Amino acid sequence: MQSWSRLKAMNSEQLNKFISECQMRVESALKETLPASKIPPSRLHEAMRYSTLGGGKRVRPVLVYATGKALGIDPKRLNAPACAVELIHAYSLVHDDMPAMDDDELRRGRPTCHKQFDEATALLAGDALQTHAFYLLSHDKQMQVDAEARLQMIEMLALSSGSRGMAGGQAIDLDSVGERLNLAQLENMHIHKTGALIRASVRLGTLFQPSLDKQLVHKLDHYAKCIGLAFQIRDDILDVESDTATLGKTQGKDQANDKPTYPSLMGLAESKERAQLLLDESIKSLEELDEQANPLRWIAEYIISRNR
DSSP, X not given: OOOHHHHHHHHHHHHHHHHHHHHHHHHHHHHHHSOOXXXXXXXXXXXXXXXXXXXXXXXXXXXXXXXXXXXXXXXXXXXXXXXHHHHHHHHHHHHHTSTTTTOOSEETTEEOHXXXXXXXXXXXXXXXXXXXXXXXHHHOSTTOOOHHHHXXXXXXXXXXXXXTTHHHHHHHHHHTTTOXXXXXXXXHHHHHHTHHHHHHHHHHHHTTOTTSOHHHHHHHHHHHHHHHHHHHHHXXXXXXXXXXXXXXXXXXXXXXXXXXXXXXXXXXXHHHHHHHHHXXXXXXXXXXXXXXXXXXXXXXXXXXXXXX
């Protein structure tokens, strides 16, 4: 296998191409699966489409496709799980932005859902996006998996999204405003809030191969855990160093809300060093995989170097 330094030197163009292909694939699938705005209740469906199809990095669907590529799975089979994780992510952003949570007015460079519509519609749109994710996993025919695999996917995504996953992490985040957390507490919060859905994205891909070696599944999960934490560290750094126009959301919001972040705990330099260590660890987890896993390696690098 080529050295990682060589892969880093050559990955930019290939990564951009891979991400663009995945984004177009999942965007098309999302447009097809979301109810059309003209279907009653029209306002609710319009809000669902507005919140989901309004751009975004699509990191989680890209991870589903990249894991599938590493394991030799036809990308057409992966459209439903890729859409499912993005629908969960979209619902979480709609609810996160509401006045009872982060009270934000800007998301992806546009008014947040409750500002574009109203709070009640935003609340219902988030609810409907979440449930639609599980409908997809239970019904999509292109997945070509048996009932047991579908149940495992539904169980895993539900666990990753609920009180022992993303929602639990958000609850810890709200409880931590104004508090001084140590590193272990901060990482525990983000392993749930951000990391759980990123790990689910990789795990969904592995569930297409029930006979996959358990050690490899563990290594892929460790890879996802590392990049999930690195993703949050980079988000915290960008909240300090970037600007609202680049981010597409309000810059400096965490500091203004007195939320615990990696830079506030460790400083910017140590936060960047921690992200780099997590990148190195994630790449090491993929050692036994061949060049088909290169998109996973490139995504790890992208996560700590992105500017939004």
